[in-house]
Amino acid sequence: MIGPIPLSHVLLASGALFAIGVAGALLRRNAIQIFLSIELMMNAANLALIGYGAALGTQQGQIIVFFVIAIAAAEASVGLAIFVAIFRHTETIDVNKINLLKW
Amino acid sequence: MERLIFDAAALVAIVFAGLMVAGRDPIKSVLALAVSFFALAVTYVLLLAPFIAALQIIVYAGAILVLFLFLIMLLNVGPERPDGVRRPVQTFLGSLSVVVFAGLLLGMLRASGARLPGQPEAVAADALPDPKALGRLLFSDYLLHFEAVSVLLLAALVGAFVLARRENAQ
Amino acid sequence: MTETFVSFTRADLAAIAPEIALVATGCLILLLEAFAPRLRRWFATVALAGVAASLWFLVQAPGGTTFGGRYETSSLTVLMGLFLGATAVVAILVAKPYLERTGEERGEFYALLLWGHTGVMLMTRGLDLLIVFIGLETLSLAFYVLAGFFRRVSASSEAGLKYFLTGAFGSAFTLYGIALLFGASAGTRFEDLSRPGLADSTAVTFGLLLLLVGFGFKMSLAPFHAWAPDVYQGMPTPAVAYLSVAPKGASVLVLFRVFGAVFEHGMPDRFRTGVAALAIFSMTLGNVVALAQRDAKRLLAYSGIAQMGYVTIALAVFGRDALAAVLVYFFAYLVSNAGAFAAVSALYPDETKPHPVGLLAGAGRTAPFPSAVLALCLFSLAGIPATAGFIGKFFLFKAALEQGLYALAVIGVLNSLVSIGYYLKVVYILYMREPIEGEAPPPLAPADRLALALCGAGILILGIFPASLWAIARQAAATLPLTGP
Numbered sequence: 001m002i003g004p005i006p007l008s009h010v011l012l013a014s015g016a017l018f019a020i021g022v023a024g025a026l027l028r029r030n031a032i033q034i035f036l037s038i039e040l041m042m043n044a045a046n047l048a049l050i051g052y053g054a055a056l057g058t059q060q061g062q063i064i065v066f067f068v069i070a071i072a073a074a075e076a077s078v079g080l081a082i083f084v085a086i087f088r089h090t091e092t093i094d095v096n097k098i099n100l101l102k103w
Numbered sequence: 104m105e106r107l108i109f110d111a112a113a114l115v116a117i118v119f120a121g122l123m124v125a126g127r128d129p130i131k132s133v134l135a136l137a138v139s140f141f142a143l144a145v146t147y148v149l150l151l152a153p154f155i156a157a158l159q160i161i162v163y164a165g166a167i168l169v170l171f172l173f174l175i176m177l178l179n180v181g182p183e184r185p186d187g188v189r190r191p192v193q194t195f196l197g198s199l200s201v202v203v204f205a206g207l208l209l210g211m212l213r214a215s216g217a218r219l220p221g222q223p224e225a226v227a228a229d230a231l232p233d234p235k236a237l238g239r240l241l242f243s244d245y246l247l248h249f250e251a252v253s254v255l256l257l258a259a260l261v262g263a264f265v266l267a268r269r270e271n272a273q
Numbered sequence: 274m275t276e277t278f279v280s281f282t283r284a285d286l287a288a289i290a291p292e293i294a295l296v297a298t299g300c301l302i303l304l305l306e307a308f309a310p311r312l313r314r315w316f317a318t319v320a321l322a323g324v325a326a327s328l329w330f331l332v333q334a335p336g337g338t339t340f341g342g343r344y345e346t347s348s349l350t351v352l353m354g355l356f357l358g359a360t361a362v363v364a365i366l367v368a369k370p371y372l373e374r375t376g377e378e379r380g381e382f383y384a385l386l387l388w389g390h391t392g393v394m395l396m397t398r399g400l401d402l403l404i405v406f407i408g409l410e411t412l413s414l415a416f417y418v419l420a421g422f423f424r425r426v427s428a429s430s431e432a433g434l435k436y437f438l439t440g441a442f443g444s445a446f447t448l449y450g451i452a453l454l455f456g457a458s459a460g461t462r463f464e465d466l467s468r469p470g471l472a473d474s475t476a477v478t479f480g481l482l483l484l485l486v487g488f489g490f491k492m493s494l495a496p497f498h499a500w501a502p503d504v505y506q507g508m509p510t511p512a513v514a515y516l517s518v519a520p521k522g523a524s525v526l527v528l529f530r531v532f533g534a535v536f537e538h539g540m541p542d543r544f545r546t547g548v549a550a551l552a553i554f555s556m557t558l559g560n561v562v563a564l565a566q567r568d569a570k571r572l573l574a575y576s577g578i579a580q581m582g583y584v585t586i587a588l589a590v591f592g593r594d595a596l597a598a599v600l601v602y603f604f605a606y607l608v609s610n611a612g613a614f615a616a617v618s619a620l621y622p623d624e625t626k627p628h629p630v631g632l633l634a635g636a637g638r639t640a641p642f643p644s645a646v647l648a649l650c651l652f653s654l655a656g657i658p659a660t661a662g663f664i665g666k667f668f669l670f671k672a673a674l675e676q677g678l679y680a681l682a683v684i685g686v687l688n689s690l691v692s693i694g695y696y697l698k699v700v701y702i703l704y705m706r707e708p709i710e711g712e713a714p715p716p717l718a719p720a721d722r723l724a725l726a727l728c729g730a731g732i733l734i735l736g737i738f739p740a741s742l743w744a745i746a747r748q749a750a751a752t753l754p755l756t757g758p
Binding site (some may be wrong): 018021031035038041044046049051053058061064067068075078079081082083085088089 | 403406410418430441446
């Protein structure tokens with residue numbers, strides 16, 4: 001229990017978000033939506049970290065999330081720069097035309 | 104009451120995450136994800152992490168997702184059109200792996216949630232919202248991490264510059 | 274009342290001096306690029322000096338842990354640091370003539386390489402999951418950019434995109450694994466993971482599996498390998514020479530540390546079976562698909578997937594000798610694989626085009642030295658006796674046999690036999706075919722010559738006198754609290 005909130009609810013929500021993120025990353029063929037799905041997976045991990053931290057009575061969970069947010073921001077900046085570079089290159093703005101060999 | 108709000112917020116986060124994944128229009132996807140992140144911020148407040156909730160809104164929803172929106176509009180990315188190519192094997196394999204994975208993950212989390220080692224009955228006093236303690240922890244136990252992240256941010260900064268600057272800049 | 278809570282001691286400074294040297298050198302090169310671009314031809318030398326300074330600081334650093342038990346300096350980290358530093362040296366030596374030929378010599382390349390190298394150092398020395406994750410991300414961000422460094426070349430940009438998406442996907446798995454392990458151990462340090470009862474917990478097992486998936490992506494272990502051939506093909510070859518060696522070694526060490534902390538009393542059989550299955554799948558898939566490859570860099574990518582399968586055998590064997598075998602294996606892999614990429618870089622005239630193996634026809638006559646080193650590297654990768662690769666495989670399979678994992682060792686040996694097929698095919702093309710008119714290899718630059726000579730000498734020295742490295746590796750492996758022989 002975290003106050004009145006049971007930890008199992010937190011973990012179930014986090015697991016559901018992670019699974020949705022994995023589904024999106026695997027099934028979408030649009031680079032932007034794949035990356036959004038990956039962001040969702042990281043957020044699912046953040047929710048689990050904060051839930052565990054609160055249940056364990058430690059602030060370390062929040063510290064980890066603090067660093068993860070910094071890393072996610074850095075990753076987003078590099079990722080979007082890569083998207084810009086490849087769009088500029090292929091001279092198409094249609095992300096679907098980038099042939100990602102996914103399987 | 105808190106439990107009810109938590110469940111409602113978590114449900115909103117999950118539903119909008121689903122909309123994000125299912126939508127064909129990238130702009131709608133980003134907006135759905137923003138709603139999902141706001142709902143997550145609500146759950147963070149209820150889980151005694153108001154500082155992270157603020158960061159979630161300022162950095163995730165405020166900076167990262169707005170950057171995405173900006174990029175989509177800059178590059179004028181339209182909705183995804185069905186390209187007419189069906190990939191039945193890949194879709195099947197992808198869906199199968201996702202279903203198996205989701206089942207495993209949810210089952211495992213449900214099973215393990217009940218028996219956490221050293222799980223307290225109530226919230227411990229030092230876990231109450233206290234940014235001061237957070238800062239203290241950040242600059243004592245996690246000092247090395249803080250320094251390491253600065254290298255990461257530097258690399259990301261220079262990297263983004265290398266990739267996005269114009270070819271004729273030399 | 275002012276109270277100091279930032280505790281940063283002299284010992285802490287000495288411990289991270291190697292990393293500071295690398296980061297500072299990167300910054301210096303970047304500033305020179307901005308304000309004194311005429312000094313460009315000295316950038317590689319500056320970068321080499323930075324790596325050398327970092328190694329010197331690493332050897333000088335007093336042993337023990339710093340930053341509250343979160344950072345380690347020991348014979349193990351020094352040995353790993355030497356391995357990583359040597360990889361960086363080869364990559365920089367190859368990069369200089371390569372970038373000059375392509376007209377892309379810019380300071381950012383060396384700076385990002387050095388910062389990525391810093392990330393790998395953090396991975397090998399950190400005793401804390403979060404440090405490892407930050408190091409991993411630093412490495413990844415730097416190399417996403419290096420993969421897409423040739424923005425004029427479509428394949429390079431695409432390599433950047435593919436590496437970024439798969440890399441970020443893998444990182445998310447790693448992060449969720451860290452979250453589960455944190456929930457079970459209430460901390461991020463490896464020593465928190467050795468609390469009793471954790472090894473049987475479902476959440477911990479699942480967290481370890483997620484970590485294995487995340488690092489599997491970084492190691493290009495099948496079935497998480499799909500990015501490797503495309504990325505290797507499009508990425509600048511010197512960056513591939515580093516990426517295909519150093520991060521893999523660091524990832525394996527991290528997995529050894531985490532498993533060692535959780536499984537204090539030996540690895541459970543169920544888990545061992547899973548890891549062994551991963552090893553067999555990766556070896557077999559890598560070797561079989563490599564037989565059909567026509568592009569030199571793709572061939573080396575699939576060969577790398579197979580080689581990581583062999584390394585995963587050691588993870589299944591799990592024990593002190595297995596870790597020592599992995600250390601020896603990675604030194605052998607460094608000289609053979611980085612050497613092979615160095616030779617590929619020196620043998621192909623146009624870097625921006627694909628690298629078909631057929632173009633190497635007759636190179637044994639037109640470019641005798643790089644061809645000879647390439648052949649030597651391929652022999653070593655195949656595990657022919659008297660080369661470094663043979664020694665690496667010998668200790669790995671020996672560790673598996675001593676642990677009673679006969680099937681794994683036999684499958685490994687059979688796979689090595691299959692791999693000889695495609696390695697020898699390249700050697701055959703090098704020496705038995707007539708040279709193609711007008712497709713001469715570029716003139717050999719002094720830096721290339723040095724890198725090739727170092728790798729070739731390393732293969733022979735390790736292959737003929739392996740005893741001292743084995744003794745050092747065994748001693749280094751003893752610093753990890755692993756069970757077993």
